[in-house]
Amino acid sequence: MTQDQAEILVDRLKNACVFHRFDEPGVYLEYARIIAQYDYDRMKAAIDEIIEEDSRNVPAISLLIKKYKGTSNAPKGQVEVKSDEYCAVCDDKGFVLMKEKQSDTGLTYEFVLYCPFCPVGRSWAYDGRNISDKKHRSPYYVPPVTEYFGDEGIQALREANMKKRRENIDVKRPVEKAVQSIGKEIPDGWQYDTIGDLPF
Ligand SMILES: [Zn+2]
Incomplete structure (x- = not known):
C-alpha cells in the first residue's frame, strides 16, 4: 500500500482506540512504516477485526501482523503466498x-x-x-x-x-x-536456556 494509505490506517487505530502511544515520538511513523509494507485491504480487514475485539488498547505491531496473516482475501481452497521472508534469528517470533x-x-x-x-x-x-x-x-x-x-x-x-x-x-x-512487566503479550513463546538449551 502507499504511505498515505498506511497513515489512514494508523489514524483509524488512533481514533478508534481509547489508549494509544501515537503522540510519543516515532511511534506513529514506525507503525505507518511497517503497515505500508502490507496490502491495504487485508490490513484494513485485520484492523477492523482487532478493533471489534478490543478497542481500548492499540494492538502491538506483532499482533497486527499476526492478524493480517490470518486474514486472507484469497478465494477458499487457494494456497496463500507468504509475502514476507522467514526470520531465522527469532523464528518469526520477534x-x-x-x-x-x-x-x-x-x-x-x-x-x-x-x-x-x-x-x-x-x-x-x-x-x-x-x-x-x-x-x-x-x-x-x-x-x-x-x-x-x-x-x-x-x-x-x-x-x-x-x-x-x-x-x-x-x-x-x-x-x-x-x-x-513490559505490557506485552506473547502469542506463542518459546525460549532458549543458557543453562542447557543453547546450541553453542
Ligand atoms: Zn526476527
Missing part, C-alpha cells in the same frame, strides 16, 4: 527469551531480547527510560539480541532455527509472565 542463572545467588531469572532483523522483532523494541512523557518513564528496557550475542551467536541462533524448522519440531512453552 524475540528470544533468555534464562540466566546468577552464580552468586543461584536464582534463575528470565529476560526478553528483541530481534532487530525483522519488522515483528522491531515492534518489540522497548526502552522505558527514554519515553518523552516523564510520567510513563520506567526502568524497563528490552535490548536487542545483538547486545547479547556476537555474529557467531546470531549465526548459531539462525542455524538452530533452520534445523528445528527442517525437523519440524515445535517447541512451545508458556512464557507470558516474563514479559507482562
